[in-house]
Amino acid sequence: MAQTRQIRKGKSGQRSHRSGESGANGLRTPDKRRRILDAAIEVIAERGFHSSRVADIAERAGVADGTVYLYFKSKEQILMAALDGAFERFYQRAKEELAPLSNAPAKLRALARLHLRLLNQHRSLAVVLQTELRQSAKFLAEFSHRELKGYFDLIREIIREGQQAGTIRSGMSDKIAAACLFGSLDELVTSWVLSNREYDLAAAADPVIDLLLSGMEARP
Amino acid sequence: MAQTRQIRKGKSGQRSHRSGESGANGLRTPDKRRRILDAAIEVIAERGFHSSRVADIAERAGVADGTVYLYFKSKEQILMAALDGAFERFYQRAKEELAPLSNAPAKLRALARLHLRLLNQHRSLAVVLQTELRQSAKFLAEFSHRELKGYFDLIREIIREGQQAGTIRSGMSDKIAAACLFGSLDELVTSWVLSNREYDLAAAADPVIDLLLSGMEARP
Amino acid sequence: MAQTRQIRKGKSGQRSHRSGESGANGLRTPDKRRRILDAAIEVIAERGFHSSRVADIAERAGVADGTVYLYFKSKEQILMAALDGAFERFYQRAKEELAPLSNAPAKLRALARLHLRLLNQHRSLAVVLQTELRQSAKFLAEFSHRELKGYFDLIREIIREGQQAGTIRSGMSDKIAAACLFGSLDELVTSWVLSNREYDLAAAADPVIDLLLSGMEARP
Amino acid sequence: MAQTRQIRKGKSGQRSHRSGESGANGLRTPDKRRRILDAAIEVIAERGFHSSRVADIAERAGVADGTVYLYFKSKEQILMAALDGAFERFYQRAKEELAPLSNAPAKLRALARLHLRLLNQHRSLAVVLQTELRQSAKFLAEFSHRELKGYFDLIREIIREGQQAGTIRSGMSDKIAAACLFGSLDELVTSWVLSNREYDLAAAADPVIDLLLSGMEARP
DNA sequence: AATGAATGAGTCTTCATTCAT
DNA sequence: GATGAATGAAGACTCATTCAT
Numbered sequence: 032m033a034q035t036r037q038i039r040k041g042k043s044g045q046r047s048h049r050s051g052e053s054g055a056n057g058l059r060t061p062d063k064r065r066r067i068l069d070a071a072i073e074v075i076a077e078r079g080f081h082s083s084r085v086a087d088i089a090e091r092a093g094v095a096d097g098t099v100y101l102y103f104k105s106k107e108q109i110l111m112a113a114l115d116g117a118f119e120r121f122y123q124r125a126k127e128e129l130a131p132l133s134n135a136p137a138k139l140r141a142l143a144r145l146h147l148r149l150l151n152q153h154r155s156l157a158v159v160l161q162t163e164l165r166q167s168a169k170f171l172a173e174f175s176h177r178e179l180k181g182y183f184d185l186i187r188e189i190i191r192e193g194q195q196a197g198t199i200r201s202g203m204s205d206k207i208a209a210a211c212l213f214g215s216l217d218e219l220v221t222s223w224v225l226s227n228r229e230y231d232l233a234a235a236a237d238p239v240i241d242l243l244l245s246g247m248e249a250r251p
Numbered sequence: 252m253a254q255t256r257q258i259r260k261g262k263s264g265q266r267s268h269r270s271g272e273s274g275a276n277g278l279r280t281p282d283k284r285r286r287i288l289d290a291a292i293e294v295i296a297e298r299g300f301h302s303s304r305v306a307d308i309a310e311r312a313g314v315a316d317g318t319v320y321l322y323f324k325s326k327e328q329i330l331m332a333a334l335d336g337a338f339e340r341f342y343q344r345a346k347e348e349l350a351p352l353s354n355a356p357a358k359l360r361a362l363a364r365l366h367l368r369l370l371n372q373h374r375s376l377a378v379v380l381q382t383e384l385r386q387s388a389k390f391l392a393e394f395s396h397r398e399l400k401g402y403f404d405l406i407r408e409i410i411r412e413g414q415q416a417g418t419i420r421s422g423m424s425d426k427i428a429a430a431c432l433f434g435s436l437d438e439l440v441t442s443w444v445l446s447n448r449e450y451d452l453a454a455a456a457d458p459v460i461d462l463l464l465s466g467m468e469a470r471p
Numbered sequence: 472m473a474q475t476r477q478i479r480k481g482k483s484g485q486r487s488h489r490s491g492e493s494g495a496n497g498l499r500t501p502d503k504r505r506r507i508l509d510a511a512i513e514v515i516a517e518r519g520f521h522s523s524r525v526a527d528i529a530e531r532a533g534v535a536d537g538t539v540y541l542y543f544k545s546k547e548q549i550l551m552a553a554l555d556g557a558f559e560r561f562y563q564r565a566k567e568e569l570a571p572l573s574n575a576p577a578k579l580r581a582l583a584r585l586h587l588r589l590l591n592q593h594r595s596l597a598v599v600l601q602t603e604l605r606q607s608a609k610f611l612a613e614f615s616h617r618e619l620k621g622y623f624d625l626i627r628e629i630i631r632e633g634q635q636a637g638t639i640r641s642g643m644s645d646k647i648a649a650a651c652l653f654g655s656l657d658e659l660v661t662s663w664v665l666s667n668r669e670y671d672l673a674a675a676a677d678p679v680i681d682l683l684l685s686g687m688e689a690r691p
Numbered sequence: 692m693a694q695t696r697q698i699r700k701g702k703s704g705q706r707s708h709r710s711g712e713s714g715a716n717g718l719r720t721p722d723k724r725r726r727i728l729d730a731a732i733e734v735i736a737e738r739g740f741h742s743s744r745v746a747d748i749a750e751r752a753g754v755a756d757g758t759v760y761l762y763f764k765s766k767e768q769i770l771m772a773a774l775d776g777a778f779e780r781f782y783q784r785a786k787e788e789l790a791p792l793s794n795a796p797a798k799l800r801a802l803a804r805l806h807l808r809l810l811n812q813h814r815s816l817a818v819v820l821q822t823e824l825r826q827s828a829k830f831l832a833e834f835s836h837r838e839l840k841g842y843f844d845l846i847r848e849i850i851r852e853g854q855q856a857g858t859i860r861s862g863m864s865d866k867i868a869a870a871c872l873f874g875s876l877d878e879l880v881t882s883w884v885l886s887n888r889e890y891d892l893a894a895a896a897d898p899v900i901d902l903l904l905s906g907m908e909a910r911p
Numbered sequence: 912a913a914t915g916a917a918t919g920a921g922t923c924t925t926c927a928t929t930c931a932t
Numbered sequence: 933g934a935t936g937a938a939t940g941a942a943g944a945c946t947c948a949t950t951c952a953t
Contacts, residue, residue, distance in 0.1 A: 235430075744925090
């Protein structure tokens with residue numbers, strides 16, 4: 032519950048809503064857009080995209096229904112923007128954290144840790160990413176093409192670097208390897224989201240990387 | 252009377268289309284249920300669950316709207332039943348095909364091949380599984396608990412067998428290993444579904460198994 | 472108030488609405504479409520097109536809101552269809568009544584009488600024709616082109632016939648003459664509609680025709 | 692942040708467009724009211740009253756949305772005021788131009804010419820008068836009572852003058868005669884507005900007056 | 912069992928209007 | 933006076949579901 036919610040039940044007896052709100056912190060429109068996005072992630076995580084009413088999101092964000100449409104064109108655009116923003120932040124951070132690392136296995140490990148750690152910290156976002164993002168082939172395809180592709184390409188690049196540097200086995204498709212890494216992480220997050228237990232998701236990063244690097248097969 | 256009236260356009264005019272069919276062999280209802288399920292998978296794969304109208308499914312199945320409710324309690328139940336059935340058939344077959352195999356790596360390879368081969372053959376089902384199944388956390392959780400869990404447990408069992416037999420590395424969490432295998436396959440299917448190219452999905456089974464068994468890291 | 476209105480206030484406590492309705496006269500769906508059209512004319516005459524809610528029309532017609540959309544594509548289509556139908560009936564009747572008449576002045580007189588008489592009998596329709604029909608240039612243009620044009624052409628044809636037969640002054644544009652006749656009648660109806668007095672509109676037919684035939688100017 | 696935010700697209704970015712204009716000559720509000728009225732006529736002529744947003748009118752007038760409400764109480768009041776003003780100017784001018792004329796037929800001719808000439812020169816106004824004025828029976832009734840009645844009475848007075856002076860046929864209802872004249876002119880304007888051709892509307896004044904004065908009937 | 916016309920609850924979105932600055 | 937971001941009421945339309953036949 033990152034956003035303090037506005038108490039607006041009944042929606043009528045709130046004559047001084049504007050002045051009360053801005054008076055509280057002296058800021059006008061601090062980042063109403065951001066509040067709507069955060070509210071959207073929370074509400075959608077709780078009820079699913081189709082069951083979430085725009086009115087719910089507005090209420091959670093502490094704005095009027097119509098205000099949502101000053102910032103976003105449609106309900107779907109809210110979800111899009113929320114996911115875009117979240118992904119953008121992740122992607123940016125990933126690039127920063129990987130920059131200083133020198134070899135491919137270390138980079139993959141760092142990426143896995145970051146991936147799981149961030150979602151571990153923001154469960155609502157994880158829920159939305161693992162479920163609503165896939166709500167429809169069209170939606171997923173569009174988002175996938177726009178955002179996930181960058182992530183995938185980043186992984187593939189690291190793998191190819193490793194192959195050139197001799198730290199990653201050659202003769203292995205970087206595309207398939209990237210799918211395995213992403214798919215493994217994604218599946219862990221999904222399991223974590225579906226489970227109601229609050230175990231530490233991030234702890235799975237190392238075992239997964241170890242498995243993917245060394246393989247399952249017993250070796251003499 | 253310049254205005255043509257609507258009234259369920261394109262439906263009344265095809266009265267004889269289907270009744271002719273059932274009229275040919277009397278009053279039986281052999282596979283009406285199955286026709287509805289198949290129609291549902293197709294329609295939902297094309298338009299997504301929420302955009303699919305029950306009327307669309309009924310039309311595709313060649314039955315009246317109301318007839319659907321003689322077989323299923325709700326629109327959601329149709330999807331449930333369709334996925335349950337598909338999964339049941341997959342699961343049954345998997346157990347049959349793995350029975351004769353003697354070692355864990357071979358079983359995992361067979362499972363991966365079957366997984367990808369079947370979905371490769373039934374793209375509509377793949378689309379629905381990879382997208383609509385996740386329509387909401389609740390839905391996914393329920394299905395996951397009911398069906399996927401069996402699949403997961405099967406994989407974990409094979410891994411543990413392998414660990415006992417010494418073909419799979421010990422000291423590796425069977426849960427995480429299963430997640431990696433399932434996640435990898437799942438991601439490959441998702442990519443295949445989202446891509447519009449009709450490449451052979453099944454061909455990816457061996458590379459994936461090789462990677463998971465031997466690992467990515469170069470070894471001297 | 473041509474249609475008996477269904478008493479459906481509250482919309483809920485009416486369990487037996489269907490059977491009650493059909494039980495009353497033994498007819499199922501007598502002409503639900505027609506009832507909706509009649510209700511639309513009444514409601515729109517009372518409140519104007521934009522202030523009329525589809526729910527109002529449905530209620531007046533004694534059907535559920537959604538039923539309206541089984542017969543018409545949109546609220547606007549209801550109005551269109553209602554006007555089209557009314558006009559069609561008028562036009563048909565005009566052709567029948569004029570057929571036996573032999574000279575242009577008599578035909579024009581008959582047309583004027585019919586025009587005013589019919590609207591005198593159906594005030595709601597008159598209200599809608601004189602006001603809502605012109606609600607927007609686009610709407611009017613479309614309707615005008617489709618329906619009024621036929622009426623106009625009919626008048627022009629009669630005038631040209633009269634000119635050839637020598638009963639109507641030559642050297643007069645049939646187009647302008649038709650505009651004067653139609654405009655005069657139209658204006659009388661508008662005045663009648665706007666006035667709250669219930670005077671006999673039809674009585675104006677002869678004076679108007681006399682004026683248009685003989686002219687205003689005093690002649691020696 | 693792939694999504695561009697909206698926020699009143701196309702409005703914020705043109706801040707300097709209008710303020711530059713008013714900045715050029717200080718803080719006065721000379722004709723802001725008039726600019727709003729003119730903008731309203733244009734916008735409403737283009738899109739119809741109900742499809743015209745107050746924001747559109749404000750933008751066209753170069754003022755902020757809220758400013759409109761410093762001059763007018765509601766959107767409907769804008770239309771009222773615009774039509775009232777236009778009509779007032781017409782009516783004033785009519786009285787001036789008719790004053791020097793000595794006989795009824797000449798006055799009627801002058802009035803028809805003025806009526807058509809002015810609307811010919813201001814098509815947007817003509818569109819609004821012929822269509823939006825009739826947006827609802829109530830609206831039309833109110834306007835009609837307030838403004839058109841004066842015009843009507845003027846015509847009737849001229850006719851009665853003519854009857855007393857012997858230039859207009861006696862035994863003819865001045866009310867019906869006025870309706871015919873007004874209706875004829877009105878219909879010509881409507882046709883002109885609906886037609887997309889830009890023919891000279893004013894040219895129809897004389898033929899109409901000739902017809903109304905002399906009648907359609909052929910006379911020996 | 913099968914039909915399909917009818918139902919009516921449910922919600923996104925628009926836009927006239929307000930008011931703090 | 934002027935602004936324009938914010939408000940929130942209002943309603944057309946959809947579609948899952950029912951039930952009389």
